[in-house]
Amino acid sequence: MVSRVIPVDTFDLVIFGGTGDLARRKILPGLYVRFLAGQIPEGARIVGAARSEFDDDGYRSFVSESIAEFVAKSKQDKTAISEFLKCIHYVPIDALGKGGWPDLAKLMRLDTIRAFYLSVGPRLFGPLAERLHAHGIANDKSRIVVEKPFGRDLKSACALNAVLAESFEEHQIYRIDHYLGKETVQNLMAVRFGNILFEPLWNSQYVDHIQITVAETVGVGGRGGYYDKSGAMRDMVQNHMMQLLCLIAMEPPSTFEPDAVRDEKLKVIRALDPVESHEIVRGQYLEGENGASYQIEAENPDSHAESFIALRTHISNWRWNGTPIYLRTGKRLRARVSEIAVVFKDPPHSIFGPQEGRRGNVLVIRLQPDEGMNLRVTIKEPGPGGMRLIEVPLDMSFAEALGNDGDDIPDAYERLIMDVIRGNQTLFMRGDEVEAAWAWTDPIIAAWEDRHDKPKPYDPGSSGPEDSLMLLHRDGRRWREIR
Ligand code: NAD
Numbered sequence: 001m002v003s004r005v006i007p008v009d010t011f012d013l014v015i016f017g018g019t020g021d022l023a024r025r026k027i028l029p030g031l032y033v034r035f036l037a038g039q040i041p042e043g044a045r046i047v048g049a050a051r052s053e054f055d056d057d058g059y060r061s062f063v064s065e066s067i068a069e070f071v072a073k074s075k076q077d078k079t080a081i082s083e084f085l086k087c088i089h090y091v092p093i094d095a096l097g098k099g100g101w102p103d104l105a106k107l108m109r110l111d112t113i114r115a116f117y118l119s120v121g122p123r124l125f126g127p128l129a130e131r132l133h134a135h136g137i138a139n140d141k142s143r144i145v146v147e148k149p150f151g152r153d154l155k156s157a158c159a160l161n162a163v164l165a166e167s168f169e170e171h172q173i174y175r176i177d178h179y180l181g182k183e184t185v186q187n188l189m190a191v192r193f194g195n196i197l198f199e200p201l202w203n204s205q206y207v208d209h210i211q212i213t214v215a216e217t218v219g220v221g222g223r224g225g226y227y228d229k230s231g232a233m234r235d236m237v238q239n240h241m242m243q244l245l246c247l248i249a250m251e252p253p254s255t256f257e258p259d260a261v262r263d264e265k266l267k268v269i270r271a272l273d274p275v276e277s278h279e280i281v282r283g284q285y286l287e288g289e290n291g292a293s294y295q296i297e298a299e300n301p302d303s304h305a306e307s308f309i310a311l312r313t314h315i316s317n318w319r320w321n322g323t324p325i326y327l328r329t330g331k332r333l334r335a336r337v338s339e340i341a342v343v344f345k346d347p348p349h350s351i352f353g354p355q356e357g358r359r360g361n362v363l364v365i366r367l368q369p370d371e372g373m374n375l376r377v378t379i380k381e382p383g384p385g386g387m388r389l390i391e392v393p394l395d396m397s398f399a400e401a402l403g404n405d406g407d408d409i410p411d412a413y414e415r416l417i418m419d420v421i422r423g424n425q426t427l428f429m430r431g432d433e434v435e436a437a438w439a440w441t442d443p444i445i446a447a448w449e450d451r452h453d454k455p456k457p458y459d460p461g462s463s464g465p466e467d468s469l470m471l472l473h474r475d476g477r478r479w480r481e482i483r
Contacts, residue, residue: 008421010041012112016095016128017119018048019062027119028063029070030414035084036075039418047089047107059090095124101135114142115420126163133167143420145174148239154438161431170431174420179240180427181412183398184371188247204323211326211341212244215333215482224298231305236329238441242269245325248340249315258425262433269436273314275444283308283465285332286457292332306455307331310468326472332460334482338367341480352387359391372397
C-alpha cells in the first residue's frame with residue numbers, strides 16, 4: 001500500500017545551520033523524499049543559511065551529495081533530484097552578525113508560509129529569533145522550529161522559552177522531538193483511541209506495569225563532549241521517553257486538536273511522582289572484552305555521566321494508581337531496540353489449574369528496529385494430553401501488514417517538517433510541557449549530584465548493570481529481554 005500524500009501550500013523554508021550534520025543527514029534528504037512523493041508544491045523554496053560561503057550552486061552540490069549519501073538508492077532518481085535542486089537556495093549568514101539578512105529578506109515572498117528551522121545550538125535561538133524580527137523577515141504567520149536539547153534544566157528551559165516568546169507566539173513555535181514523528185508513536189494513539197478493545201483495560205485494574213526501553217548498541221562516538229555534560233537522563237529520559245510515557249498514559253483527549261492532546265500529556269507529567277534514590281540505577285559502560293569504555297570514548301577519565309539509566313516511577317491519578325512504570329535506556333547494550341510493553345495482569349482465577357511459567361498478556365509497541373506491534377496471547381498447546389497453555393504472539397509488522405518493505409513509511413523528520421508547513425503542532429512539545437518535564441527531572445539529577453553518585457559499571461554488549469535487574473526483581477517482575 002502506498003501512503004496517501006496530502007498536499008501542502010507552497011512555502012519558504014529557511015534552514016539555519018543548513019550545512020550542519022542534522023541538515024545533511026536528516027532534513028535535506030527528508031525534504032527530497034517528500035518532493036519525490038509529490039508533497040513539495042511547485043514554487044516552494046528551501047533556503048540553506050549558515051556561515052559557510054556557498055552560493056546557490058555550491059549549496060545545491062552539497063544537497064545533492066547529502067541525497068546520494070543518505071537517501072535509499074531505490075529513491076535516487078536523477079530527474080527528480082535535478083528538479084528538487086531548483087527549489088534550493090543559499091544565503092551566507094552569521095547568526096551573530098549583520099551580513100546576509102537583507103539578502104534573506106529579499107528571498108522571502110509575501111503571502112507565502114514562512115518557516116525557519118533553527119538547526120543550530122540553543123545559544124543561537126535568541127539572536128536568530130531577534131534578527132528575524134528586526135529585519136522584518138518573520139511575520140505573524142511565520143513558524144519557527146527548534147531542535148533539542150531544549151535546555152539542560154528547568155531554569156535554562158524557561159530562559160529559552162522566554163527568549164523565543166519575545167519574538168514568537170506559542171502557536172508559532174515548533175519544538176521538535178523526532179520520536180513523536182515516528183509512525184508507531186502516532187499509531188499508539190490510533191490503537192488506543194480508535195479501538196474499543198484496549199481502552200477499557202488501560203488502567204491499573206488490568207495493567208500490572210509498563211516498561212519503556214530505548215536500547216542502543218552504539219557508544220557515545222563523536223558526541224562525547226556533548227553527552228558527557230548531559231548523560232542519559234537529559235539526553236533521553238527528559239524528552240523522548242517522557243513523551244512516550246505521556247502518550248501511553250494520557251487520558252483520551254476530546255479531539256485530536258494539538259492543544260487538546262498536549263493538555264492531556266501535560267497532566268501526565270504533572271502527575272508523575274518524584275523518584276527516590278532506591279528507584280533509580282545509573283550505569284556507565286566499562287572496558288569489556290571488546291575494549292569499549294565510556295570514559296575513553298568521552299575523553300574524560302573522571303566522568304560520572306551515565307550512559308545507562310533505569311528507573312521506576314508512578315503516575316498519581318485515578319487511572320494509574322498502583323501501576324509502576326519502568327524506564328530503561330542505555331548505550332552499548334546488547335541490541336538496538338525501542339519498545340513500549342504494556343504488561344497485563346493475570347486472569348483473576350485459572351480454571352486450568354496452576355500453569356508453570358505462564359506469563360500474562362503483553363502488548364508490545366515496537367519503535368525500532370522494525371516498527372510494529374505484538375500482542376502476546378495465551379492459547380492451548382496443540383496435541384492430546386490435557387490442557388497445557390502456551391503464549392503465542394499476534395505479530396504485526398507495519399511494513400508487512402501494509403504490504404511494503406518499510407520504504408513507504410516516512411522518516412520522522414519528513415513527517416514533522418510537513419506538519420510545520422501544515423501548521424499542525426500536535427506532535428511538537430509545548431513550552432509548558434518541556435518545563436514540567438524538567439521540573440520532574442531536576443530534583444532527580446540534583447539528588448545524585450548531591451551524593452556524588454558514581455554510575456555502576458556494565459559490560460558493553462550486556463543489558464546494563466546487575467542492579468537494574470534488581471529494580472524489577474524486588475517488585476517480583478523482570479525486564480523484557482533486550483534482543
Ligand atoms: P553542526 O555543528 O553539525 O552544525 C551546526 C550548523 O550551525 C552549521 O551549519 C554551522 O554553520 C551553523 N552555525 C554555527 N554557528 C553559526 C552562526 N554563528 N551563524 C550561523 N550559522 C552557524 O550541528 P548539528 O549536529 O547539525 O546540530 C544542530 C542542532 O540540532 C543542535 O542544536 C543539535 O543539538 C541538534 N540535534 C542534532 C542531531 C544530529 O543528529 N546531528 C540530532 C538531534 C538534535
